[in-house]
Structure formats: C-alpha cells, structure tokens
Amino acid sequence: MSGRTLYDKLWKSHVVRAENDSMALLYIDRHLVHEVTSPQAFEGLRLAGRKPWRVAANLAVADHNVPTTDRALGVTDPVSRLQIDTLDENCLEFGITEFRMNDVRQGIVHVIGPEQGATLPGMTVVCGDSHTSTIGAFAALAFGIGTSEVEHVLATQCLLAKKSKSMRVTVNHRLPEGVTAKDIALAIIRLIGTAGGTGYAIEFAGEAIRSLSMEGRMTLCNMAIEAGARAGMVAVDQTTIDYIQGRPFAPKGALWESAVLNWRTLKSDDDAHFDYEVCLDASKIRPHVSWGTSPEMVVTIDDCVPDPERETDPVRREAFERALVYMGLKANQPINTIRVDKVFIGSCTNSRIEDLRAAAGVVQGHHVAESVKQALVVPGSGLVKRQAESEGLDQIFTKAGFEWREPGCSMCLAMNADRLEPGERCASTSNRNFEGRQGSGGRTHLVSPQMAAAAAIAGHFTDLGAF
Amino acid sequence: MEKFTVLNGIVAPLDRSNVDTDAIIPKQFLKSIRRSGFGPNLFDAWRYLDQGEPGLDCSKRPLNPDFVLNFERYDGASILLARENFGCGSSREHAPWALLDYGFRAILAPSFADIFFNNCFKNGILPVVLDPKAINELFKQVEALPGYRLSIDLPRQQIKTPDGSLHSFEIDAFRKECLVNGLDDIALTLRHVEDIRSYEKRRLQETPWLFQ
Numbered sequence: 232m233s234g235r236t237l238y239d240k241l242w243k244s245h246v247v248r249a250e251n252d253s254m255a256l257l258y259i260d261r262h263l264v265h266e267v268t269s270p271q272a273f274e275g276l277r278l279a280g281r282k283p284w285r286v287a288a289n290l291a292v293a294d295h296n297v298p299t300t301d302r303a304l305g306v307t308d309p310v311s312r313l314q315i316d317t318l319d320e321n322c323l324e325f326g327i328t329e330f331r332m333n334d335v336r337q338g339i340v341h342v343i344g345p346e347q348g349a350t351l352p353g354m355t356v357v358c359g360d361s362h363t364s365t366i367g368a369f370a371a372l373a374f375g376i377g378t379s380e381v382e383h384v385l386a387t388q389c390l391l392a393k394k395s396k397s398m399r400v401t402v403n404h405r406l407p408e409g410v411t412a413k414d415i416a417l418a419i420i421r422l423i424g425t426a427g428g429t430g431y432a433i434e435f436a437g438e439a440i441r442s443l444s445m446e447g448r449m450t451l452c453n454m455a456i457e458a459g460a461r462a463g464m465v466a467v468d469q470t471t472i473d474y475i476q477g478r479p480f481a482p483k484g485a486l487w488e489s490a491v492l493n494w495r496t497l498k499s500d501d502d503a504h505f506d507y508e509v510c511l512d513a514s515k516i517r518p519h520v521s522w523g524t525s526p527e528m529v530v531t532i533d534d535c536v537p538d539p540e541r542e543t544d545p546v547r548r549e550a551f552e553r554a555l556v557y558m559g560l561k562a563n564q565p566i567n568t569i570r571v572d573k574v575f576i577g578s579c580t581n582s583r584i585e586d587l588r589a590a591a592g593v594v595q596g597h598h599v600a601e602s603v604k605q606a607l608v609v610p611g612s613g614l615v616k617r618q619a620e621s622e623g624l625d626q627i628f629t630k631a632g633f634e635w636r637e638p639g640c641s642m643c644l645a646m647n648a649d650r651l652e653p654g655e656r657c658a659s660t661s662n663r664n665f666e667g668r669q670g671s672g673g674r675t676h677l678v679s680p681q682m683a684a685a686a687a688i689a690g691h692f693t694d695l696g697a698f
Numbered sequence: 699m700e701k702f703t704v705l706n707g708i709v710a711p712l713d714r715s716n717v718d719t720d721a722i723i724p725k726q727f728l729k730s731i732r733r734s735g736f737g738p739n740l741f742d743a744w745r746y747l748d749q750g751e752p753g754l755d756c757s758k759r760p761l762n763p764d765f766v767l768n769f770e771r772y773d774g775a776s777i778l779l780a781r782e783n784f785g786c787g788s789s790r791e792h793a794p795w796a797l798l799d800y801g802f803r804a805i806l807a808p809s810f811a812d813i814f815f816n817n818c819f820k821n822g823i824l825p826v827v828l829d830p831k832a833i834n835e836l837f838k839q840v841e842a843l844p845g846y847r848l849s850i851d852l853p854r855q856q857i858k859t860p861d862g863s864l865h866s867f868e869i870d871a872f873r874k875e876c877l878v879n880g881l882d883d884i885a886l887t888l889r890h891v892e893d894i895r896s897y898e899k900r901r902l903q904e905t906p907w908l909f910q
Contacts, residue, residue, distance in 0.1 A: 236781045247893050247894055247897045248890055250872050251870075251871060251872055253870070254870060254872045254873075256887060256890060256893070256894075258894070258897055258898075258901070260908050265907075267728050267729075267790075268790065268791065269788065270731035271731065271732065271733045271791075274731070274733075279884070281884070284894075285898075295728075296729065310729040310752055311729055312732065313729075314729050314731060315733050341786075351907070351908070353905065353908075354908060359789060359791075360788075360789055361787065361788050361789040361813055367728065374813075375789035376789060376812050376816075376845070377789055377790070377791035377794075377813065377816065377817035377820060377882070378791040378811070379791060379817065379820035379821070380816075380820070382884065383884050383887065385884055386884050386886060386887075386888070387887045387888060387894065388894065388898075389887055389894060391872075391883060392888065393816075393870065393884075395812075425716055425783060425786055426716070426782060426783035426786070426809055426811070428816075429783065429809060429810075429812055430812065456787075456813075459786065459811060459812070460812075461812045461813060467707050472787060480910070482907035482910065486906060486907045486910075487907075489906075489907070490905075490907045492907060500773075525716050525718075527716075546715050546781060546782070547715070549714075550714065550715055550716065553714075618755075619748075644725050644726050644727065644788075645722075645725060646726070646728065653749075661722070663787060663788075665718045665720045665721065665787060666720070666721060666743065667720060667721070667724055667726075667743050668720050671724070671743060672749075
C-alpha cells in the first residue's frame with residue numbers, strides 16, 4: 232500500500248461520517264465570516280430557529296465593502312453600510328467574535344486569520360470566499376464555500392464534501408532575484424490552465440516552495456483557485472511553526488508543544504501517490520504579466536501579447552480575440568510597451584508586510600510617472616499597516632506619489648469606492664483579471680508587487696532590471 | 699429547495715469558455731442582503747448596453763442586441779448550454795441565485811468550476827457534465843432549430859433531444875437523491891448530531907488546541 236498524501240491525512244482526520252465512497256460529512260475547525268456572503272446565511276439560521284453549533288469556531292470581519300479612506304467618516308455608501316451593519320448585528324446577536332472596522336486587527340479575512348494564529352496546521356478552514364485556499368499554506372485543508380454552506384457550517388459545524396483528486400506541483404531549484412511567489416502562481420496557471428486544477432486539491436512542493444516565506448506560500452495557495460483547485464496546500468516545516476508561535480489565537484505552553492509534535496506529521500509520505508503531477512524549474516521563471524481576461528492569459532515581461540491567429544483551437548482563438556478587444560491590445564505588441572493608468576498594490580494575494588517591503592524596495596528614490604492617474608497601496612490589515620508604518624514604508628510610498636490607504640479588499644473587486652473607470656488600465660497585484668472585475672470596463676493586468684511598483688514609476692510595464 | 703425530477707425546456711446557448719461568476723452576477727449586486735431578485739442582473743455587463751447599478755429599473759435599460767439571452771427565440775429558456783469551466787472564480791452563491799431567478803434550472807457544459815458546481819445543488823439547479831463532443835453537437839442543434847428544447851430526466855440520468863436521441867450523464871448518487879427529493883442539507887446533517895458530538899469529544903482529547 233502506498234503512503235498517504237497531506238490531503239489524505241487532512242481529509243481523513245475530519246470525516247465525521249462517510250456518506251459513500253467520495254462524499255463525507257466533514258468537520259470544520261475554523262469558519263471565517265465576511266459581510267458579503269453571510270447575511271443570507273444568518274437569516275436562514277434565524278428563520279429555522281437555529282443557533283451556531285460552536286460559536287468559538289467562528290471569526291468575522293468586514294473587508295469587501297469597507298472604505299480605505301478616512302475611517303472616521305464611516306461608510307458613506309448606504310448599500311455597503313447596510314451590509315456591514317448587518318454583519319455587526321448578526322455577530323452581536325449570535326455572539327460571534329468580530330473585528331470591527333475601527334479595530335486595528337480588522338483587515339482582509341484571509342490576511343487576518345493567519346495573522347491572529349486563528350488558522351492552524353491540520354485544521355479544516357472554510358469561508359464564503361474562494362480565496363480561502365490561501366490558508367492551505369499552513370498545511371490546513373482550506374477552501375471557499377457558498378452561502379448555503381456558510382449556513383450549514385454555522386448550524387452544524389460540518390459540511391457535506393466530496394473528496395478531491397490529488398495533484399502535486401513540484402517547483403524545483405530557486406527563484407531568480409526579483410521573481411516571486413506570484414510569478415510561480417502565474418507560471419503554474421499558464422501551464423495547467425484555469426481549469427487545470429478543477430476537481431483537485433493541489434499540494435505545492437519542492438525547493439522553491441520550501442524557500443518561500445509564509446507570506447509567499449500564502450500568495451501561491453491563494454491563487455490555487457485561479458488554477459481551478461478549491462484547495463492548495465504546503466506541508467508544515469520550521470518556517471510554518473516559526474510564523475505561528477506567539478500569535479494571539481495560537482496554542483501556548485504545554486499545548487503548544489503537543490501541537491507542534493502533531494503538526495510535524497503534516498506532510499505527504501515519501502511513497503504517497505498523487506493522481507496528477509506537474510514539475511516546474513523555478514530558476515527559469517521570469518516576472519509574469521497577464522494580458523487578457525483570464526489568469527491563464529499570461530506571459531512574461533520580455534514577451535509579446537499573443538497572436539490569436541496562431542491558436543488552433545477555435546474556442547480558445549475566439550476567447551483570445553474577445554480578450555484583445557476588451558483589453559484594447561494588439562496581437563504581438565511587446566508587453567513592456569503597455570502603459571498603465573492606475574496601479575493597485577493590495578488584495579488577499581499581495582498585501583502582507585513582505586509584499587509591501589518588496590514594493591517599497593523598488594519605489595524608494597523614485598516617483599510615480601506623471602501619466603499614472605492613481606497608485607494605491609492598501610495594506611491587508613490594520614496590523615500590517617502599523618508594521619509598515621513602523622518601518623517607514625508608508626513614507627517611501629507617499630513621497631513617491633502613492634496613496635497610503637486603510638485595509639480592505641479595495642480595488643481587487645471594487646465593491647467600495649476604489650475602482651477603475653471604463654477603459655482604464657491597471658497594474659494590479661490582485662488575483663483576477665476578469666472583465667469588469669476592478670470596475671465596469673476596467674482592464675486588469677496581474678503582476679507581483681515589485682512589477683506593479685515598477686510599472687507605477689515607469690508608467691508602463693518594465694523589467695525590474697532598471698531598478 | 700424545489701425538487702428536480704424531469705425538466706423539459708427551451709435551451710439557450712452561451713458560446714464562451716471560462717464564464718466566471720463575476721460575469722454571471724457583477725459585484726455591485728452582491729451588496730444585497732437577500733437571496734432573491736438577482737435575475738434581472740444576470741450577465742448584466744453583457745446583457746445591457748449601459749452600466750448596471752443596484753436599484754436601476756432593468757426594464758427601462760437598453761439591451762445589447764448581440765447578447766444571446768436577448769434573442770427572442772430564447773425567451774423563457776430554462777436550460778443553459780455552456781462551455782468549459784463554467785462558473786469559475788468567486789464563490790458567490792449569488793451566481794446560481796441569479797440563474798435560478800432568471801429561470802434556469804439546468805446547465806449543460808463540458809466542465810464546471812468546483813465551487814459553482816457545488817452551489818448549484820444547494821439551490822435546485824442541475825449542473826450536467828457532458829463530453830465536449832456532445833456539447834458541440836448540442837450547440838449546432840440549438841443554433842439550427844428555433845424553439846429547440848431538451849428533456850432532462852434526472853431519475854433516469856438521461857437527456858432527450860428533439861430527434862429522440864439520448865445522452866446519459868453521471869451524477870453523484872447522494873447529490874441526486876437530495877435534488878430529486880428537494881432535501882434540505884442542514885436537516886439531513888442534523889440527523890447525525892450524535893456522530894458530530896462523538897467526533898468532537900474524540901478530537902478534543904487528541905487535538906485539544908483546536909478547541910481553545
């Protein structure tokens with residue numbers, strides 16, 4: 232018998248009851264809640280006269296709708312305000328811990344969970360948000376769910392789930408200077424496509440992954456969903472344990488010792504069998520820039536916009552042609568000639584302290600190009616913001632002409648006031664370049680924080696060599 | 699949840715791959731705290747020529763004459779024919795809510811994104827995976843014949859075309875049972891309260907730090 236994968240171990244330890252070969256009632260250790268996908272779930276709970284099964288398993292925060300400008304002004308958009316107020320009221324009514332808008336711990340749900348030590352190795356973690364895959368960086372089984380499932384978890388602490396197939400993506404060797412976890416993610420999506428991971432849980436392995444910080448691993452797992460995989464994960468190592476130690480929700484004392492012993496087993500066995508395996512060479516990965524309206528429409532900085540004429544599959548060719556029209560680009564246009572109107576550094580993909588340090592490193596001593604209308608830096612949480620300010624990063628950004636904002640999802644999905652106007656082009660550190668994602672008619676190019684910073688300064692995409 | 703047994707309905711073809719949930723229901727409509735009323739804003743950015751905002755009366759907005767759902771021949775469609783990776787992206791259940799509110803009860807595609815696929819079952823929508831050849835053939839047939847209808851028989855796991863040919867499809871037995879009987883997942887799970895309690899008791903012994 233072959234050994235077990237990390238995913239097998241996480242799955243098996245959470246099966247409350249097997250329904251059949253592949254469906255099981257799975258126990259959920261941590262449920263993260265935000266304002267957009269929870270109101271209907273709480274309403275359902277109320278209508279059925281149910282209460283949360285285990286209140287302490289839930290942690291809530293408003294992030295999608297919150298303004299990133301002066302918080303003292305409150306939420307001016309009445310529709311957004313109603314959604315945030317509804318979360319506050321629901322948390323109060325059911326006794327759920329919530330970091331409210333003026334709490335320094337408030338931030339993007341996928342940033343604050345790990346930051347608080349509320350998402351631990353070996354846990355099942357769910358949230359009504361597809362980027363919950365981020366948390367898999369801690370060798371947790373973490374995935375996004377819909378609102379009906381949010382209600383299900385609240386009511387029963389369980390979910391009916393179907394076991395995924397297993398995929399291992401091994402990234403060998405080390406990344407070159409200036410190439411990041413974001414570029415690994417985009418390179419993988421380019422290779423396997425946005426549906427390549429559908430039906431799979433992906434484990435990221437190999438020297439390049441081991442060398443990543445927890446921030447980098449979170450960036451990578453965050454984008455597993457963009458490769459179609461509901462869950463991405465990385466095995467526990469010393470980097471994982473060091474990150475968690477001392478965080479507010481992390482175990483302490485004797486409990487810490489026994490937890491660490493347990494966590495060290497959270498890796499795939501040497502002889503584990505994966506249903507699918509992919510290998511990449513990190514040393515050959517270059518900075519990536521997406522050109523189209525799907526994360527798989529991505530090339531490297533030294534490349535050109537692809538020519539649909541060369542695409543043999545008719546469905547793909549049509550998608551390429553449509554994307555070029557939407558993006559206002561021409562086939563064969565060099566990527567480094569594409570000019571940007573706005574720059575967004577933030578989102579659950581790239582808003583952690585390491586991302587801000589990397590971007591500031593590029594920005595220092597330079598100024599945002601005059602042709603760039605707006606360059607935003609939106610930290611992932613109040614604590615990230617505070618840390619960055621203590622290191623003087625805010626000064627570097629603001630001196631260079633960036634706006635230094637309050638934490639939230641912001642222009643990643645433009646549910647608050649931060650958005651692109653029709654036709655505007657943005658270098659964005661977020662995760663989705665779908666049509667209209669950052670604002671109706673807006674054009675998104677996905678890049679790493681360094682590449683976004685460089686585009687802000689040059690006014691167009693450019694290789695980091697110049698900085 | 700409404701039961702799903704046999705559906706006979708008009709088919710609308712959406713000939714694009716990787717249709718994401720942002721396209722199915724754009725984010726400005728996610729601010730609603732209700733489950734219903736999303737139908738008029740289904741595919742909003744493709745369906746209308748102006749910019750959609752919550753609260754706008756959609757009956758007065760200019761329609762995009764090139765968008766397939768605005769073709770008269772697809773009026774009243776309850777089956778959506780789609781391409782690869784339908785429903786990718788955000789986990790928003792507002793996407794199936796919008797499809798359902800518009801009138802769709804079944805979606806046929808060569809593949810679906812996992813979260814969307816799962817969300818469909820919670821709302822009485824049947825997502826059917828057919829092989830790409832069969833989907834291609836259906837696209838040809840739908841486009842050739844105005845008023846084209848399919849009959850989807852979930853208990854038999856069969857789709858019948860107007861010329862009488864049959865396509866069978868696979869579905870997880872548990873999900874099928876829930877859909878056919880319109881079962882409420884939460885009530886089903888709460889039949890196993892004792893299992894959940896004993897699981898918690900055991901885990902509290904083994905991994906107490908998870909219950910702090």
